[in-house]
Amino acid sequence: MPRFALKVEYHGKPFAGWQRQKDQPSVQGAIEAALARLEPGPHTIAAAGRTDTGVHGLGQVAHCDLTKDWSPFRLSEALNYHLKPAPVAIVDCALVPDDWHARFSAIERQYLFRILVRRAPATHDAGQVWQVTQDLDVAAMQQAANHLLGNHDFTTFRSSICQAQSPQKTLDELRLEQVQGLSGPEVHFHVRARSFLHNQVRSFVGTLERVGAGSWDPVDVKTALEARDRAACGPVCPGHGLYLARVGYPDDPFAVDLQHA
CATH class of the missing domain: 3.30.70.660 (Pseudouridine synthase I, catalytic domain, C-terminal subdomain)
Known part of the structure; x- marks a missing residue:
């Protein structure tokens, strides 16, 4: 099961923060919903940090595990297509080792x-x-x-x-x-x-x-x-x-x- 690192840019105004919410829009929820359009879910992604309501991301980093052997470029393009019209963009994507973690590997x-x-x-x-x-x-x-x-x-x-x-x-x-x-x-x-x-x-x-x-x-x-x-x-x-x-x-x-x- 390949693991991918995602560099994420987002405008925080329409979101109740990064973390998934039951009844409010979140950046995590938007990306996980886009991933579900690519492969059957549920999907749970982890991020380097949880930003609050209204806070923006220029270089947030998250990781996801998928079953298909995507090329990083194709994965970023597909995610950006399904993220529309949310103000969220995957600006870079990389294949990383299975033990790499967006939060715990950060220094x-x-x-x-x-x-x-x-x-x-x-x-x-x-x-x-x-x-x-x-x-x-x-x-x-x-x-x-x-x-x-x-x-x-x-x-x-x-x-x-x-x-x-x-x-x-x-x-x-x-x-x-x-x-x-x-x-x-x-x-x-x-x-x-x-x-x-x-x-x-x-x-x-x-x-x-x-x-x-x-x-x-x-x-x-x-x-x-x-x-x-x-x-x-x-x-x-x-x-x-x-x-x-x-x-x-x-x-x-x-x-x-x-x-x-």
Whole structure:
């Protein structure tokens, strides 16, 4: 039974998150339904991470087991045909060993968060950015973000419903970047770690936005971290500015150009 890795891109707006739901649309459910059009099911796919309602995917990775010996290119083409009109695309596909796992074989996850800074309502980027109307001091935000780097107890930035066994995580990167987007000035957050707690990135961003707006000092973020108390966290920002950008593996299953193999 061959196993295939799928690199998945999706717009999170119409979905109640990645995970399959009984009575709400999900990205996992859409892909499993497409697989059932190719081979008799039921199908259960596993992903590198479970994104929440409204969160987008640029480089989500999942794996599936099939009975037919598909070529990766034909499988991706067939899935994309049956995924229409859902805003989900299989952008790459690879044959992987039977013991390869999208979640457990991963060694890092990278997220992107986009803040659009402008007063006029977003039109083209609506649902894809978190819009704020006041200018942000990005240098102060980066100074505050640096307190979060490294290995810490991140209880303050952990959702109360998080199911992780420990709040201890190592944050490898939290880098802010000012860019000029199509709709106006944006602040991008590049966040990288082996794994994350539930709502950790959105808690970081919401807290750092308070620093950028002048409501918090950079050192207040250090104080909040050391409190190890969820009540010390700033506001949790909305999910629609968040993207699962990349999942890293010891050996990249998509390194070969399978579209032309």
